[in-house]
Amino acid sequence: MSVNYALSNNRKVQHNNVKLKTEGVNLFYGTFQALRNITLGIPQRAITAVIGPSGCGKSSFLRLFNRMNDLIAGARVEGHVTIDGVSICEKDIDVVELRKRVGMVFQKPNPFPMSVFENVAFGPRRHGRNNHRELEGIAERSLRHAALWDEVKDKLEQSALALSGGQQQRLCIARVLAVEPEVILMDEPCSALDPVATLKIEDLMRSLAEDYTIVIVTHNMQQAARVSDMAAFLMMEEDRAGVLVEYGPTSQLFTNPRDKRTEDYITGRFG
Amino acid sequence: MATQTMLSRQFSQRTAFGLLILATAIVVVPVLFIIFYIIANGAGAISWEFLTQPPSQAGKAGGIFPAIVGTFYLILGALLFSLPIGVLAGIYLTEYARDNWLTRLINMAILNLAGVPSIVYGLFGLGVFVLALHFGMSLLAASLTLACQALAMTITTSREAILAVPREYREGSLAVGATKWQTIRHLVLPQAMPGIITGAVLAMSRAAGETAPILVVGAAFLVPGLPQSPFDQFMALPYHLYTAAAHVPGMPRTTIWGVALVLLVVVLSFNFLATIIRLRVRQRSFSS
Numbered sequence: 001m002s003v004n005y006a007l008s009n010n011r012k013v014q015h016n017n018v019k020l021k022t023e024g025v026n027l028f029y030g031t032f033q034a035l036r037n038i039t040l041g042i043p044q045r046a047i048t049a050v051i052g053p054s055g056c057g058k059s060s061f062l063r064l065f066n067r068m069n070d071l072i073a074g075a076r077v078e079g080h081v082t083i084d085g086v087s088i089c090e091k092d093i094d095v096v097e098l099r100k101r102v103g104m105v106f107q108k109p110n111p112f113p114m115s116v117f118e119n120v121a122f123g124p125r126r127h128g129r130n131n132h133r134e135l136e137g138i139a140e141r142s143l144r145h146a147a148l149w150d151e152v153k154d155k156l157e158q159s160a161l162a163l164s165g166g167q168q169q170r171l172c173i174a175r176v177l178a179v180e181p182e183v184i185l186m187d188e189p190c191s192a193l194d195p196v197a198t199l200k201i202e203d204l205m206r207s208l209a210e211d212y213t214i215v216i217v218t219h220n221m222q223q224a225a226r227v228s229d230m231a232a233f234l235m236m237e238e239d240r241a242g243v244l245v246e247y248g249p250t251s252q253l254f255t256n257p258r259d260k261r262t263e264d265y266i267t268g269r270f271g
Numbered sequence: 272m273a274t275q276t277m278l279s280r281q282f283s284q285r286t287a288f289g290l291l292i293l294a295t296a297i298v299v300v301p302v303l304f305i306i307f308y309i310i311a312n313g314a315g316a317i318s319w320e321f322l323t324q325p326p327s328q329a330g331k332a333g334g335i336f337p338a339i340v341g342t343f344y345l346i347l348g349a350l351l352f353s354l355p356i357g358v359l360a361g362i363y364l365t366e367y368a369r370d371n372w373l374t375r376l377i378n379m380a381i382l383n384l385a386g387v388p389s390i391v392y393g394l395f396g397l398g399v400f401v402l403a404l405h406f407g408m409s410l411l412a413a414s415l416t417l418a419c420q421a422l423a424m425t426i427t428t429s430r431e432a433i434l435a436v437p438r439e440y441r442e443g444s445l446a447v448g449a450t451k452w453q454t455i456r457h458l459v460l461p462q463a464m465p466g467i468i469t470g471a472v473l474a475m476s477r478a479a480g481e482t483a484p485i486l487v488v489g490a491a492f493l494v495p496g497l498p499q500s501p502f503d504q505f506m507a508l509p510y511h512l513y514t515a516a517a518h519v520p521g522m523p524r525t526t527i528w529g530v531a532l533v534l535l536v537v538v539l540s541f542n543f544l545a546t547i548i549r550l551r552v553r554q555r556s557f558s559s
Binding site: 066068071073096097098099100103104106108110111112113122123125126127172175176178179 | 446
């Protein structure tokens, strides 16, 4: 049985422009090893998808790049994680500055219980922008960039919780854009959304990839095939540690996988 | 056979409902009865003079104005000390303290603190505030004593309110580069505020009714005039009620019930206030 994936007309990825890189990364939660020996380079201004079965460490991998694993007690990273060639694993790195450069969108839309405007202004305010006119400009620019402006421009002062799920997720993207990041990490951003809202987010991702480096974790292989330029396939070994099985241009990984396990997974034989 | 099972199921369902309603009635009826009894017996004592005049003839005549004011001062003082410390400690314990044996010990100690008999707090206040710190028998010493007692509840409710703020909010805030303190200050605390304030006000309503702790640190049955400074002795409703009922021969029964009624209204109005604040803050945070 073979599955046909609708592949996007992926642009040629400039492999020499590596934005994010992991080298021999091992991630531990206490004594449990979540990732083993992961080495890969993520190209600039492109979409890289991370796929694999549940529990293979996709989210943990994503959270390496904004040090979100720090929030979990007992988390420990070995190896190198770099952004623009600069290591971000050191203890004394400014994680606040890092997270400003590397934004994140979560699985469940998590708008704050405030107005639409305050949601977008939240990040800039925390970074010391308090001029209301300036914040308005940032909010409009970010909301336009997130393809949400036309839908919310008349209800900026209303609660963000009143928006639909898809709008909430685009608001969360706008909230990230407002702090002018370089990288956007997306952790299954569409898993709580209906197909129409999902397509809107995917369109948005394609347009954002012009300016930003995007890494997306997804359960949905059609989605990975549709939006991504590069794809990484992660899998668990017997001790449940995630390993990188295959990494390459999306078109190649989905039509001509080199590894038998990748082929089995994308043709639906397991997972 | 099938019908029989149906019948017995119906029967056990009715029995269960009956028991649940009975249990509820056992709880509610005495409360209503007590309230009704106090109103019926005490309403006759309530007058403008009773609420606004100082007592005369050893409390047998006149009013209880100084006791009402004293109770409010006491609560205000206790709130002033217990709310900031309680909230800050709650933040530290939930957000910053590492989860180790020491933290767990502290949390357990705080929970147990709520169960310490109130007279023990009174003796603690006597030893520390009245004697060691030389505050004397005073409003200040009594406020601090009640604050200590209220702390257990304020910290516990603050912790619960802070923990109830979803992790998604914190992650969303940290992910745009907010610091941990900014996340707490601008996202977690505003969300937790209704819960924190409710807890603090309820703790105050309990403190308003306490007799034992203030008995030994500065409450007096009769004080000429209102307290002029935090170092003055003071009158308070629960202590006034206790003395009037137990130690003044020939005290008119209506007056005793009248004091009880006023105390009840003060305490219940705190609970009512807590509900109002919670509703208003919740509305604001959702509509803003």
